[in-house]
Amino acid sequence: MKALAQRLEEVVQSSPHWAEIRYHRRTSQTVQVQKGLVKQAKSALTSGVGIRTLVNGTWGFASTSESSPASVEKALKQAIACAQSISEMKQAKVKALPETKMARGEFTLPGYDKLSKMALSDKLSVVREAEEKTRKRSSSIHSASCAYNEMFEDKIVVTTDGACAVSQLARNEFRLSAFAEKAGDRAVAHESVGKTGTWECLFEPRSWDNLSEQAAKLAVDLAGAGRVQGGLATLILSPGMVGLLSHEAIGHTVEADFVLSGSVAAGKIGTMVASPLITLLDGGQVPGAPNAGGDLLVDDEGIPTQNTEIIREGKLVSYLHNRESAALFGVEPTGSARAWLYYDEPLIRMRNTYIQPGKQSLADIIASTKEGYLVDGPVGGQADATGEFMFGAQRVSRIKDGKIVEFLKGATISGQAFEVLSTVDAVSQEFELDLGSGHCGKGQPAKVDAGGPYIRCRATIGGIQE
Amino acid sequence: MNTFLAPETGTLEQAAELLLASAKKAGATHAEVCGTFSEQTRITLEKQDFHLASSNDGFQLGLRVMCGAKAGFASANSTAKDDLQTLAKQAVEIALFSPENALLAIGPNQGENEAKSFFPESDLHRFPLQKQKAWAQELMTCAVSAPRFRLNEGSVEVSSSLFLVASSLGTHKVEQEHQAGWSLMGMGVDGDNITSFDYFSEMARHSRDVGQRLSATTKAFCEDVVRGLKTGPGKSYKGFVFFSPRAVIDIFMSGLSTHLNGRSVVENTGKWKLTDREQKVLDAAVSLKDLPHALDRSGACRFDREGATTANRSLVDKGVLKSFVVDQYAANALKIPSTGNSVGGPAGLPSAGAHCLVLEGGKEPLKKLQEDIFSRQNECLWVNRFSGQVDSVTGDFSGVAKGAEWWVKGERAYYVKETLISGNIFECLGSALAHLSKETQVLHASWEAPTLISGAVSVTTK
Numbered sequence: 001m002k003a004l005a006q007r008l009e010e011v012v013q014s015s016p017h018w019a020e021i022r023y024h025r026r027t028s029q030t031v032q033v034q035k036g037l038v039k040q041a042k043s044a045l046t047s048g049v050g051i052r053t054l055v056n057g058t059w060g061f062a063s064t065s066e067s068s069p070a071s072v073e074k075a076l077k078q079a080i081a082c083a084q085s086i087s088e089m090k091q092a093k094v095k096a097l098p099e100t101k102m103a104r105g106e107f108t109l110p111g112y113d114k115l116s117k118m119a120l121s122d123k124l125s126v127v128r129e130a131e132e133k134t135r136k137r138s139s140s141i142h143s144a145s146c147a148y149n150e151m152f153e154d155k156i157v158v159t160t161d162g163a164c165a166v167s168q169l170a171r172n173e174f175r176l177s178a179f180a181e182k183a184g185d186r187a188v189a190h191e192s193v194g195k196t197g198t199w200e201c202l203f204e205p206r207s208w209d210n211l212s213e214q215a216a217k218l219a220v221d222l223a224g225a226g227r228v229q230g231g232l233a234t235l236i237l238s239p240g241m242v243g244l245l246s247h248e249a250i251g252h253t254v255e256a257d258f259v260l261s262g263s264v265a266a267g268k269i270g271t272m273v274a275s276p277l278i279t280l281l282d283g284g285q286v287p288g289a290p291n292a293g294g295d296l297l298v299d300d301e302g303i304p305t306q307n308t309e310i311i312r313e314g315k316l317v318s319y320l321h322n323r324e325s326a327a328l329f330g331v332e333p334t335g336s337a338r339a340w341l342y343y344d345e346p347l348i349r350m351r352n353t354y355i356q357p358g359k360q361s362l363a364d365i366i367a368s369t370k371e372g373y374l375v376d377g378p379v380g381g382q383a384d385a386t387g388e389f390m391f392g393a394q395r396v397s398r399i400k401d402g403k404i405v406e407f408l409k410g411a412t413i414s415g416q417a418f419e420v421l422s423t424v425d426a427v428s429q430e431f432e433l434d435l436g437s438g439h440c441g442k443g444q445p446a447k448v449d450a451g452g453p454y455i456r457c458r459a460t461i462g463g464i465q466e
Numbered sequence: 467m468n469t470f471l472a473p474e475t476g477t478l479e480q481a482a483e484l485l486l487a488s489a490k491k492a493g494a495t496h497a498e499v500c501g502t503f504s505e506q507t508r509i510t511l512e513k514q515d516f517h518l519a520s521s522n523d524g525f526q527l528g529l530r531v532m533c534g535a536k537a538g539f540a541s542a543n544s545t546a547k548d549d550l551q552t553l554a555k556q557a558v559e560i561a562l563f564s565p566e567n568a569l570l571a572i573g574p575n576q577g578e579n580e581a582k583s584f585f586p587e588s589d590l591h592r593f594p595l596q597k598q599k600a601w602a603q604e605l606m607t608c609a610v611s612a613p614r615f616r617l618n619e620g621s622v623e624v625s626s627s628l629f630l631v632a633s634s635l636g637t638h639k640v641e642q643e644h645q646a647g648w649s650l651m652g653m654g655v656d657g658d659n660i661t662s663f664d665y666f667s668e669m670a671r672h673s674r675d676v677g678q679r680l681s682a683t684t685k686a687f688c689e690d691v692v693r694g695l696k697t698g699p700g701k702s703y704k705g706f707v708f709f710s711p712r713a714v715i716d717i718f719m720s721g722l723s724t725h726l727n728g729r730s731v732v733e734n735t736g737k738w739k740l741t742d743r744e745q746k747v748l749d750a751a752v753s754l755k756d757l758p759h760a761l762d763r764s765g766a767c768r769f770d771r772e773g774a775t776t777a778n779r780s781l782v783d784k785g786v787l788k789s790f791v792v793d794q795y796a797a798n799a800l801k802i803p804s805t806g807n808s809v810g811g812p813a814g815l816p817s818a819g820a821h822c823l824v825l826e827g828g829k830e831p832l833k834k835l836q837e838d839i840f841s842r843q844n845e846c847l848w849v850n851r852f853s854g855q856v857d858s859v860t861g862d863f864s865g866v867a868k869g870a871e872w873w874v875k876g877e878r879a880y881y882v883k884e885t886l887i888s889g890n891i892f893e894c895l896g897s898a899l900a901h902l903s904k905e906t907q908v909l910h911a912s913w914e915a916p917t918l919i920s921g922a923v924s925v926t927t928k
Binding site: 046 | 518522525561617652733814855864925926
């Protein structure tokens with residue numbers, strides 16, 4: 001890697017224009033078992049070089065799957081030609097990129113070597129055992145599936161203005177699904193984890209056996225459960241649901257490219273957008289939560305990642321930036337530029353997005369709730385530039401007079417993120433990042449994580465109408 | 467076959483041959499290669515301006531091996547001899563430690579290429595950049611000149627691609643495809659009042675089909691988005707709801723496609739079993755087809771991911787279940803022939819899926835259906851898009867009605883925000899189906915649907 005970095009640096013320094021060369025090699029392995037049969041056991045390699053140039057204030061990009069100097073030089077010329085081809089059409093030329101501290105050296109997250117040395121056959125054995133155990137936990141369960149996926153990332157980013165970062169990291173994910181049927185009512189439940197690091201850290205703090213037990217129990221409980229009565233309600237959101245809210249409904253609206261397009265967060269820096277109980281961050285590493293699914297030491301522009309405070313005690317204080325948007329806003333880049341594969345252009349993306357914990361216990365928050373729902377088990381969500389969000393939840397429990405009184409089928413919750421965050425009146429001390437198995441989609445996928453404490457708020461819960 | 471991409475076709479075929487030979491040498495009983503080559507030039511718009519021009523090309527190869535009844539798979543984006551030999555060894559190594567699963571067996575010989583190209587003649591191979599720039603300029607002009615429309619991202623892309631499937635059992639098929647595509651994402655902005663993001667994409671297989679369509683589709687999209695700025699309050703109720711073709715695709719057709727998937731039958735995770743074929747499963751107004759030979763659609767293909775010949779197929783006819791979509795795995799498990807519905811690319815194992823779903827329209831025009839519904843219900847939600855979940859097992863759906871309109875006495879009054887809908891796709895397409903409109907719409911140059919009106923949907927507002 002070091003020798004390749006040196007060669008790429010020589011090529012980038014020969015460029016007549018600003019340029020960024022990014023070598024990316026990803027190897028991944030996947031195993032999947034369903035109903036006792038191995039459905040997938042595979043490995044994949046994708047490697048190549050992506051080159052971005054800035055010519056007369058216009059971006060150009062080209063990629064090649066070859067990393068030889070000749071191929072890289074050819075792609076560099078192509079990227080320059082691309083930029084030149086649309087330069088006369090671009091109205092607002094990109095300003096010179098801000099001078100900032102560029103990353104130089106090696107940036108390796110722990111776990112890469114250890115995980116790569118563990119045989120795939122051993123991982124497959126655990127996946128088979130977990131699937132079988134899940135399937136046999138109850139006579140109501142008629143099918144189960146389990147999958148494991150890991151990715152090893154090797155990257156080099158060099159730029160004409162000084163970056164030369166060599167990075168390595170390994171990410172892994174483990175997913176379980178249980179399918180149950182009781183008296184003709186069917187249900188499916190999912191449990192998953194995702195981390196950056198070793199096999200062992202993937203199952204810390206929840207073992208695969210614990211995940212299997214939870215998936216099986218949930219599927220059985222959901223089959224035959226009642227439904228939520230839809231309407232505006234008091235909700236206690238679990239860390240996973242808070243993670244969805246932080247990522248989808250707040251995080252995307254503060255990505256500077258969306259801000260420039262007119263997202264709901266535009267022009268709101270310095271204003272109160274949430275309850276004073278809310279402090280929200282997005283970082284390459286989370287203090288106290290090691291091995292998070294979105295951990296990253298350096299971004300794909302060669303900028304060291306920050307732990308960026310976005311909302312401080314209810315006040316919006318920062319957006320997420322790449323180098324171009326940082327120049328426009330006159331701030332430092334936040335290390336948020338990420339590309340999925342070598343042939344993708346870096347975009348502004350989140351890493352680990354979370355709300356800081358508070359001082360109350362979950363038990364106290366439930367005990368002080370007269371009527372409402374405890375909402376847990378995120379199963380996907382979306383939000384748009386208005387901050388309007390939709391999240392699916394697998395588990396909904398009705399609370400009455402401070403006690404959980406009924407378990408219900410999953411539901412969807414919705415609202416406007418800043419409005420919902422302004423209604424928060426309780427934040428728990430319990431804290432968890434719970435979305436490490438998720439991918440964010442924004443034209444390209446990105447591995448992210450998100451979470452936080454339990455929070456109590458008001459939002460609309462979807463359900464039946466009589 | 468035409469002679470475009472001849473050198474790349476040669477490289478891909480040589481790589482496939484080497485992979486098959488290397489797999490056999492490494493101990494595989496049988497092997498299958500899926501390979502692609504693609505090259506594209508793309509001009510991207512962002513924030514009301516030109517953003518980036520890019521050029522990418524590359525190969526991708528995936529190798530599936532069987533060592534007896536044990537299966538392994540490996541892929542790489544290289545055609546170098548050493549890399550391919552390593553790939554073959556990896557796939558065999560994986561197979562050797564995997565437990566036996568005979569259902570993963572590679573399909574029978576699917577034959578050689580047909581002489582005639584599947585797709586119509588195209589002038590888009592290595593298309594002049596100057597003309598592509600003119601299209602990008604037109605996309606930009608349409609978007610920025612639309613009052614109160616804010617362009618977030620858009621692109622014009624011209625691409626050429628090759629798709630190859632070859633196996634040790636004698637299958638050898640290659641197809642090439644050339645496309646121009648354009649897309650736009652943006653929102654309506656009027657001071658502090660903003661709409662949700664919306665997105666559209668279109669494609670054509672010849673340059674003559676781009677110009678006017680690009681302008682017309684972009685203008686129509688921008689006008690639609692801006693209309694969403696006029697908002698008002700909705701109401702919670704249970705009753706009739708209109709679903710636009712796009713919402714029908716998002717909720718009902720994507721939901722149904724899961725249950726029509728042969729693999730759901732194998733795993734017993736879907737609603738229907740093999741014995742449900744020829745049984746009435748939905749309302750008699752529902753007819754659903756898969757049309758891989760609709761050449762104007764982006765899902766069109768002559769052969770599938772495993773080389774099996776595709777065919778236009780009725781899946782549900784007048785409410786009667788006619789066929790599932792079946793790949794070789796489901797075919798092996800269910801002991802029925804593959805329907806040519808193996809989907810996926812060379813980077814992964816094949817799975818089953820529909821190529822190009824079409825839900826047929828009803829007999830009456832939408833206008834007449836509106837009159838009927840508003841004679842029974844004064845106010846009504848009209849869902850244009852859906853952001854939510856459709857439970858893959860139960861068919862329950864729940865989510866936000868995006869770009870949703872509130873209609874009063876047959877007239878659109880305004881748009882509503884933060885409105886949740888829930889229901890069940892089988893109920894909505896069964897006992898609660900009120901109407902399907904005669905008019906249909908093709909979305910993203912792919913799936914096609916009419917407007918659907920159902921009477922069993924819960925609507926929840928703040």
